[in-house]
Amino acid sequence: MLSTAVHLANSTPSQLLPSREMMAFTLASHILLVPFGVALPFITLVMHYRALRRNDPVALKLARRWSAVMAVQFAIGVVTGTVLSFEFGLLWPGMMGRWGDVFGLGFGVEAWAFFLEAVMIAVYLYGWRRLKPWTHFWLAVPLPLAAVMGAFGIIAANAWMNTPRGFTLDAQGVPVDVDVRKAVFTPMFGPEYWHFVVAMFMTAGYVVAGVYAVGWLRGRRDRYHKLGFTVPFTIAAILTPVQFFLGDNAARAVFHKQPVKFAAMEIVWKTDTHVPEYVFGRLNADGTIAGGIKIPQLDSILAGFRPDTKVTGLTSVPAADRPTPTEATIVHFAFDIMATIGSVLILLALWYAWIWWRHRDLPLNRLFFRVAAIAGAACLVTVECGWVTTEVGRQPWIVYNNMRVSEAVTHTQAAGIWATLGVVIAVYVAVFGSFLAVVLKMRTRWRIADEAAAGTLAPVDPEVDTPYGPRGAPDPAAVGAATGSRSESGPSGGAR
Amino acid sequence: MMADTIAWVLIVVIAAYACGGGTDYGAGFWDLLAGGADRGKRPRWLIDRAMAPVWEVNNVWLIFVLILMWTGFPTMFQAVFTALWLPLLLAAVGTVLRGAGFALRKPSRRIARRRIFGAVFAIASLLTPYFLGSVLGGVASGRVAVGTPASAHVWSNPTSILAGLLAIAATAFLGAVFLSTDARRFGAEDLVDYFRLRAVLAFGAVVVLAVIALPVTHHDARYVWHGLTRGLGLLFVVLAAFFGVATVLLLMVRAHRWTRYTSVATVALAVVAWGFAQRPYLLPTTLTVAQGAGAPHALRWLGLVALIAVVLVGPALALVYRLDTKGRLQELTDTDTHAAGLPGDNL
Ligand code: HDD
Ligand code: HEM
Ligand code: HEM
Numbered sequence: 001m002l003s004t005a006v007h008l009a010n011s012t013p014s015q016l017l018p019s020r021e022m023m024a025f026t027l028a029s030h031i032l033l034v035p036f037g038v039a040l041p042f043i044t045l046v047m048h049y050r051a052l053r054r055n056d057p058v059a060l061k062l063a064r065r066w067s068a069v070m071a072v073q074f075a076i077g078v079v080t081g082t083v084l085s086f087e088f089g090l091l092w093p094g095m096m097g098r099w100g101d102v103f104g105l106g107f108g109v110e111a112w113a114f115f116l117e118a119v120m121i122a123v124y125l126y127g128w129r130r131l132k133p134w135t136h137f138w139l140a141v142p143l144p145l146a147a148v149m150g151a152f153g154i155i156a157a158n159a160w161m162n163t164p165r166g167f168t169l170d171a172q173g174v175p176v177d178v179d180v181r182k183a184v185f186t187p188m189f190g191p192e193y194w195h196f197v198v199a200m201f202m203t204a205g206y207v208v209a210g211v212y213a214v215g216w217l218r219g220r221r222d223r224y225h226k227l228g229f230t231v232p233f234t235i236a237a238i239l240t241p242v243q244f245f246l247g248d249n250a251a252r253a254v255f256h257k258q259p260v261k262f263a264a265m266e267i268v269w270k271t272d273t274h275v276p277e278y279v280f281g282r283l284n285a286d287g288t289i290a291g292g293i294k295i296p297q298l299d300s301i302l303a304g305f306r307p308d309t310k311v312t313g314l315t316s317v318p319a320a321d322r323p324t325p326t327e328a329t330i331v332h333f334a335f336d337i338m339a340t341i342g343s344v345l346i347l348l349a350l351w352y353a354w355i356w357w358r359h360r361d362l363p364l365n366r367l368f369f370r371v372a373a374i375a376g377a378a379c380l381v382t383v384e385c386g387w388v389t390t391e392v393g394r395q396p397w398i399v400y401n402n403m404r405v406s407e408a409v410t411h412t413q414a415a416g417i418w419a420t421l422g423v424v425i426a427v428y429v430a431v432f433g434s435f436l437a438v439v440l441k442m443r444t445r446w447r448i449a450d451e452a453a454a455g456t457l458a459p460v461d462p463e464v465d466t467p468y469g470p471r472g473a474p475d476p477a478a479v480g481a482a483t484g485s486r487s488e489s490g491p492s493g494g495a496r
Numbered sequence: 497m498m499a500d501t502i503a504w505v506l507i508v509v510i511a512a513y514a515c516g517g518g519t520d521y522g523a524g525f526w527d528l529l530a531g532g533a534d535r536g537k538r539p540r541w542l543i544d545r546a547m548a549p550v551w552e553v554n555n556v557w558l559i560f561v562l563i564l565m566w567t568g569f570p571t572m573f574q575a576v577f578t579a580l581w582l583p584l585l586l587a588a589v590g591t592v593l594r595g596a597g598f599a600l601r602k603p604s605r606r607i608a609r610r611r612i613f614g615a616v617f618a619i620a621s622l623l624t625p626y627f628l629g630s631v632l633g634g635v636a637s638g639r640v641a642v643g644t645p646a647s648a649h650v651w652s653n654p655t656s657i658l659a660g661l662l663a664i665a666a667t668a669f670l671g672a673v674f675l676s677t678d679a680r681r682f683g684a685e686d687l688v689d690y691f692r693l694r695a696v697l698a699f700g701a702v703v704v705l706a707v708i709a710l711p712v713t714h715h716d717a718r719y720v721w722h723g724l725t726r727g728l729g730l731l732f733v734v735l736a737a738f739f740g741v742a743t744v745l746l747l748m749v750r751a752h753r754w755t756r757y758t759s760v761a762t763v764a765l766a767v768v769a770w771g772f773a774q775r776p777y778l779l780p781t782t783l784t785v786a787q788g789a790g791a792p793h794a795l796r797w798l799g800l801v802a803l804i805a806v807v808l809v810g811p812a813l814a815l816v817y818r819l820d821t822k823g824r825l826q827e828l829t830d831t832d833t834h835a836a837g838l839p840g841d842n843l
Contacts (some may be wrong), residue, residue: 056662068603071827075599080554085562086588089577096566100742104567105797111560118552119812120682126549126825165572167791178791321783333763383774412581420585427589431596 012406019091019409019418023426026083028384029428033077035383038151038197039204040070041121043232045137049232058224062129065446066208069439070272071125076184078118081427084124091417095398095408096174102167103160105180110153116146155196159189162390163257164399180432190251192390195246198239202345203383206237207376211443224450226362233372237349244342247304254393255303258400259312260321261393264328265335266299271313273423275299280336283325287315289337295354323395334388341382499789502568503778505802508769509564511764513557515670518627518663518763524594524621524669525664526694527614527683531629539675540614540714542687544602545677549825550804551598552818555591567798570643572778572788580634581646584625601828605606611653622664627662630656636774637717641782654716658709665705669698673743678753681821692747695759699744719780723773732769736762788828790811 044066051059085107088096096104123131124140129137160166165184167175212228250418255262263266266274269287277299279291300309314322323331348371355361356369398405523543530536530543530821558752566573577584604610634640640650649655672695679687713721723729739761746755774780777789789795819825 026810072599072603075595076554077513078555079595082555082559082591083588084753086584089562089573090581090588093574095576097570100566100570100573101568101794104570104790105794105801108801110800110802110811111556111563114559115553115556115805116812118556118815119809122549122553122816122825123819126827127819129826131819161670176791176807178793180794180797209711260530290663303582410581411578416581417678423589423657427592430601434600435598438600441605442603 002375006366012099013409013411014414015211015412015417016406016409017124018421020405020477022417022421023087023091025421025425026080026087026146027346027391029389029432029485030077030080031383031387032082033073033490035079035200035203035207035380036070037077037117037199038064038147039105039144040073041124041140041147042201043204043208043235045144046235047227047231048137048140052137055401062224062228064128065442067125068442070121074118074121076123076431079113079431083424086237088414091410092398092408092451098403098408099164099399102175102178102180102183103157103164105186106153106156106160108153109156110150113146113149113153116287117143117150120146123159125167137431148385151200152193154187155193158390159192160184161399162186162192162261163188164402177201180291187257188253190417191246191250193376195243195250195386197248198243199379199386201381202236202243203376203379205232206238206345206379209233210237210373210376212317212485215375215447217366217369217373220447229372230362233352236375237352240342240349244346247339247342252303257310260317261312261331262303263312263316264323264331264393266311267328267332268311268313268403269315272309272370273308273310275303275309275311277302278470282329283332285325297477323393327392327395331389332392334385334392334453338382338389339354340387345375345378348372353438402448415482497567497786498784498799502564502789502795502798502802503785504771505799506564506568507768509557509560511767513554513561514657514666514763514767515760516550516554518559518667520554521621521625521664521667522546522624522669522698523675524546524598524671524677525584525668526671528618528622530582533611535699537580538687539690540695542675542679542682542684545682545827546675548602548827549820550816551812555595557608558591564794564798567746568790568795569778569785569788570790572783574632575640575642575644575772575783576635577728579640579644579646579650580631581758582648583630583634583651587624587627588799590620590627594620594624608706613715619766625667626660626664627651630660632663632770633657633659633717635779636720636770637713638719638782640779642695642779649805649812653716654712655709658705661711662702665698665701666766669695669702670759670763672698673755675746676747677756680752692750695755696744699740702740717780719777720773723775724769727772729769729773734763736760739765754782 021179044063047059047066048063050056051063074224092305120140120143124136124143127139129138150174161184163186164183165186168177170176170352188382213233215225218227219234251262251265254265257362266275267278267281267283267289269283269289274297276297278289279295281291281294284290297307300307300311303309303311322328351368352372355365361400394400396404396406398408523546523744527536527540529537529604557842561574565576595613596612597620601610601613601617604613607661630651634651634653637653637655639653644650675782676688676691676695679685679691724733739758743755743762746752746758776784776786778785790798816825
């Protein structure tokens with residue numbers, strides 16, 4: 001068994017690299033939309049509740065606009081997610097063929113959760129006009145639950161890949177005696193899941209708040225921007241310290257359950273006690289470290305609260321069973337960027353809390369809003385870094401200590417996969433580009449309408465011939481009720 | 497036995513996707529054929545409206561199919577995805593383009609942009625069912641076995657091509673039937689006849705393809721051919737044909753109330769017939785359900801998950817389809833979100 005493994009590791013198939021790149025690219029793209037799929041419904045519902053409860057038209061406008069964005073974002077999330085399911089078969093048939101029945105159940109849970117999510121989101125997004133306000137609201141309340149449930153399935157699968165169990169191997173290395181409960185609730189599951197869910201809520205909160213922070217910086221300091229900023233930002237700020245704690249917890253779980261990944265995260269070469277912590281820094285092929293800031297003892301202290309904690313090094317396993325020095329450096333950087341951004345965000349949250357406590361109002365400080373405006377983007381970067389830590393840190397294993405990535409990969413020729421990757425990148429750039437363009441267009445339309453309504457609109461540009469102003473029928477209810485058709489154009493208007 | 501149950505769940509979910517997803521693909525098909533910007537305006541308006549609230553839901557069936565395959569029958573999943581690499585890849589790319597094209601078309605307010613997104617959506621709506629159909633054809637013809645390498649003959653054989661074309665025709669049929677009832681629901685009387693005619697034509701295409709397939713697949717997909725021409729397989733083929741003809745007759749006499757159900761029955765029963773014909777094989781004639789089944793414990797849990805899905809998702813689905821058919825689900829308009837027009841908008 002071991003000798004075949006070593007043999008396989010040495011004969012890296014040429015289609016491995018393009019397959020990994022393709023998986024990484026499509027996942028990294030999909031994951032950018034996931035925070036909004038998971039958490040935007042919740043944030044919108046909070047705003048919606050406020051609107052109904054206090055009869056607040058500004059809050060209602062915000063909730064409606066967010067759900068208009070959600071409609072497009074959800075669709076792109078669905079299609080990029082569907083690609084991932086195909087890729088399991090197209091790129092990693094070996095993994096699915098051998099392990100599908102062991103760890104696939106998580107995806108089964110995910111599928112029905114997505115189903116519920118898709119149904120409820122349809123009702124929510126399209127229910128604004130014809131459902132009773134509170135009915136409409138309550139029908140959407142289970143939505144965040146379904147979203148969190150969907151994340152459950154996916155993280156269960158990923159945690160299983162990190163700490164596989166719930167099976168025994170027979171003489172041929174085929175898994176038998178599958179115990180699904182053990183395979184779903186693996187040791188990494190808890191830490192990974194909570195850390196992930198909170199990351200999603202934080203990210204969505206900071207990104208949405210960031211939009212209004214930019215507006216604020218550009219001088220739009222009305223109630224609309226204030227509300228649009230405060231609600232998501234508060235949610236995210238409350239979660240930030242929680243996330244720090246959960247991240248620390250995840251790191252310690254990795255230390256115990258995936259010691260070699262931990263060694264890569266902290267670029268620890270030899271197993272030792274009193275291990276120093278390197279902030280950034282590169283691992284050379286001979287085990288020396290270049291650059292970075294060295295803090296004596298700290299790594300041992302972080303891992304086990306005592307300087308004499310023993311930390312497993314990369315060299316504790318044969319070279320073929322651990323990340324290469326380059327991979328370890330990537331993991332180390334990803335992890336350090338994540339931890340750095342996480343810490344900076346805590347400062348931001350504390351700043352916010354302090355000002356709120358002192359003034360009971362939003363800070364007037366431009367610097368605060370500048371930082372708040374980029375917090376969302378920073379969170380997206382952090383999410384990518386987190387996944388790089390998880391996935392690259394597991395190399396060369398696709399199923400930790402049980403299957404190598406090279407054993408799982410498809411037999412399709414490398415050239416074909418490279419070509420496909422090219423096509424996929426082109427398609428994704430077009431899709432994400434169009435998506436962004438559409439959302440930015442929506443924002444511009446809203447801004448212009450708001451400015452027109454407030455009477456602050458600059459004189460109309462002479463080149464512009466189309467009159468500004470709200471589009472559509474003045475009384476949607478009347479038209480809608482009469483023909484049941486789209487009010488803005490009636491049955492004769494429409495597509496294309 | 498649990499493996500058989502899961503195999504039937506898989507068939508049922510494939511049938512659900514063929515009907516739910518199929519209706520959507522069909523709508524895309526008619527979008528493609530709706531003509532230029534002016535002539536096609538009204539059909540496209542209807543297609544947009546009818547599809548918007550439910551297409552994502554319809555899409556999830558496909559995910560279910562894949563998950564059931566890899567959790568329930570991992571070896572079969574591996575074999576299918578290895579042997580049919582290219583058509584599956586193209587189907588995956590097709591789903592992205594289709595969904596993205598459709599979702600991005602709606603908020604666009606310029607004709608030129610809408611044309612591009614619309615064209616992407618419509619063409620992908622044609623290609624995706626074709627490739628998925630050809631995958632089914634490849635499996636049914638017995639060309640996929642465990643370890644079959646990817647090669648063109650697995651999906652470019654007579655059975656695959658016919659199955660791909662049949663998939664297009666069947667989705668066009670479903671799409672037209674649904675759109676014709678939707679047209680009535682939205683009070684667009686002229687479109688009722690427009691799609692009624694197209695439904696009948698599409699059914700004609702299905703019949704022609706089936707008649708061609710009968711002799712062609714006799715040798716090419718021997719096992720399934722025999723399964724479909726005798727026993728339970730034949731019974732379900734006859735039932736499917738019965739409902740198909742009933743749909744056409746109902747359309748003729750303008751009894752629109754039942755046509756949706758009969759058209760869905762046509763397609764679903766045809767899929768079930770294929771399930772019977774292929775028994776006991778997952779991959780005719782090399783891998784049986786029992787041989788390809790995953791671990792028994794996993795299958796039991798998968799059955800449980802499927803059951804929970806039925807209990808939870810069933811009512812939710814019923815709710816959304818009901819709200820949708822009652823016209824309760826409508827898109828937010830620019831008035832609702834207070835959006836302004838921009839220079840250059842021309843819709
Ligand atoms: C807003 C996002 C965010 C923030 C602020 C943090 N993380 Fe994180 N982290 C993620 C978002 C994330 C993630 C993207 O959600 C990951 C990827 C895999 C996972 O489950 O969560 C993740 C993974 C992840 C892992 C890898 C788990 C594994 O390999 O299984 C560790 C060790 C940490 N995180 C540790 C931290 C620490 C010590 C942080 C200190 C502040 C931190 N994270 C902040
Ligand atoms: C259930 C969740 C996930 C599963 C099952 C999964 C599975 C995989 C697989 C099969 C590979 C290829 C083999 C490998 O290189 O290890 C991979 C690689 C990768 N994945 Fe994940 N992944 C998951 C979540 C994610 C997410 C959400 C992201 C991120 C944004 C991500 C980032 C990556 C990256 C960056 C690689 C490339 C690693 C490398 O090439 O070294 N993963 N993942
Ligand atoms: C690598 C494995 C992954 C696969 C196979 C996958 C698959 C999918 C699929 C098929 C969909 C569409 C579902 C639908 O039709 O409604 C989807 C959307 C979604 N995915 Fe992924 N996904 C993966 C990674 C992730 C990760 C790591 C997460 C984090 C929890 C995630 C969260 C979501 C969520 C919440 C949605 C809902 C739609 C949206 O967010 O826009 N996915 N995914």
